[in-house]
Amino acid sequence: MKMRIVIKIGSQILTRKDGSLDITQMSDIVDQISELYKNNIEIILVSSGAVASGKTEISPSIKLDSISARQIYSAIGQVKLMNRYSDLFHQQGITCGQILTTKEDFATRRHYLNQRNCMTIMLESGIIPIVNENDTISVNELMFTDNDELSGLVASMMDCKKLILLSNIDGIFTGDPEKPESQLIREIKTDKQSIEKYIQTSKSSMGRGGMKTKYNIARKVAEEGIEVIIANGRTENILLKIVKEQEVNATRFVPSTKTISSIKKWIAHSEDFTKGIIYINKGACEALLGDIAVSLLPIGIVKVTGNFEADDIVQIKDENGKQIGIGRTSYSSTMVKELIGKSHKRPIIHYDYLFLECN
Ligand SMILES: Nc1ncnc2c1ncn2[C@@H]1O[C@H](COP(=O)(O)OP(=O)(O)O)[C@@H](O)[C@H]1O
Numbered sequence: 301m302k303m304r305i306v307i308k309i310g311s312q313i314l315t316r317k318d319g320s321l322d323i324t325q326m327s328d329i330v331d332q333i334s335e336l337y338k339n340n341i342e343i344i345l346v347s348s349g350a351v352a353s354g355k356t357e358i359s360p361s362i363k364l365d366s367i368s369a370r371q372i373y374s375a376i377g378q379v380k381l382m383n384r385y386s387d388l389f390h391q392q393g394i395t396c397g398q399i400l401t402t403k404e405d406f407a408t409r410r411h412y413l414n415q416r417n418c419m420t421i422m423l424e425s426g427i428i429p430i431v432n433e434n435d436t437i438s439v440n441e442l443m444f445t446d447n448d449e450l451s452g453l454v455a456s457m458m459d460c461k462k463l464i465l466l467s468n469i470d471g472i473f474t475g476d477p478e479k480p481e482s483q484l485i486r487e488i489k490t491d492k493q494s495i496e497k498y499i500q501t502s503k504s505s506m507g508r509g510g511m512k513t514k515y516n517i518a519r520k521v522a523e524e525g526i527e528v529i530i531a532n533g534r535t536e537n538i539l540l541k542i543v544k545e546q547e548v549n550a551t552r553f554v555p556s557t558k559t560i561s562s563i564k565k566w567i568a569h570s571e572d573f574t575k576g577i578i579y580i581n582k583g584a585c586e587a588l589l590g591d592i593a594v595s596l597l598p599i600g601i602v603k604v605t606g607n608f609e610a611d612d613i614v615q616i617k618d619e620n621g622k623q624i625g626i627g628r629t630s631y632s633s634t635m636v637k638e639l640i641g642k643s644h645k646r647p648i649i650h651y652d653y654l655f656l657e658c659n
């Protein structure tokens with residue numbers, strides 16, 4: 301089986317200081333990806349840069365609010381970005397194709413599988429999918445935090461081996477990267493270390509989510525068994541060095557060795573689409589978080605909030621409000637309320653559709 305990886309490139313790497321596309325840099329990244337492709341590695345590219353490159357193209361005659369500006373810049377910039385990718389890959393004899401997506405397309409299982417099918421068929425046909433958020437229609441609460449979040453969802457959905465996040469910095473530092481005493485953290489074991497305290501709210505001039513989203517998504521994806529590497533896109537031959545496992549300045553998240561089914565992966569990333577909350581008692585928490593795989597039964601439920609239907613995604617919390625997991629419910633909220641505390645009933649959430657925080 302071919303190795304499959306997702307490479308995410310931030311706006312900062314693709315654009316110059318004035319916001320125009322940095323063609324030399326793009327060409328260098330495309331050359332590296334082409335070499336990996338010719339070595340039988342399947343690549344999905346998640347590329348930012350649409351808004352930044354659209355900004356340099358026009359100066360609107362009317363004053364635009366920030367949403368309209370993002371919509372119009374991305375509409376123009378995405379074309380420029382894809383034209384450039386298409387030309388550069390064409391010079392290498394490789395075809396690439398565009399996939400524009402929104403957060404909502406990850407909300408229903410049907411859309412999720414449609415996207416997965418599209419990317420699978422492109423890879424099987426030797427086409428490199430280039431993914432970006434559809435910034436023209438995704439606004440406010442419907443937006444991804446940034447393309448780091450999107451790339452994590454894609455890596456998880458496509459069962460990738462690695463996720464490489466290329467930014468303008470070598471990785472995560474033990475403090476403000478500008479300060480000389482801050483050191484690069486080379487390896488993070490997500491089950492043993494929390495390094496949240498080191499992350500500043502600062503981000504690069506064109507970046508959207510900053511290091512915080514990179515860290516959050518990298519952690520989650522590594523816990524699903526995918527290796528994540530945060531590295532500097534301007535380091536010479538960075539992609540080739542990472543894939544050949546050569547020594548580079550980067551932060552590597554050690555992947556968990558546990559395996560998680562495809563449906564559980566989807567549920568794990570569905571937190572923003574939950575329709576209600578099921579509160580459970582202490583005994584049920586202990587049973588769910590114990591060593592044996594168990595489903596959530598009505599007897600352990602103490603309270604239900606929200607209105608949901610069968611098959612909707614819901615949060616599971618303990619009586620103090622601490623989140624225990626996420627799952628796909630087999631019953632509507634009305635039915636669950638009727639079943640609260642009852643014994644000898646069928647599971648409300650079957651184990652196969654239950655993602656627990658410790659999974
Ligand atoms: N502890 C940290 N280590 C490294 N970078 C950090 C840290 N805390 C905050 N940052 C900031 O995160 C930025 C990278 O995130 P971002 O601007 O979103 O990049 P991109 O556009 O590549 O997605 C860095 O340029 C840096 O300013």
Ligand SMILES: N[C@@H](CCC(=O)OP(=O)(O)O)C(=O)O
Nearest residue numbers: 311348349350351446447508
């Ligand atoms: N979808 C946006 C990218 C937003 C984003 O996440 O940017 P970045 O933090 O630079 O990866 C665009 O193409 O401009």
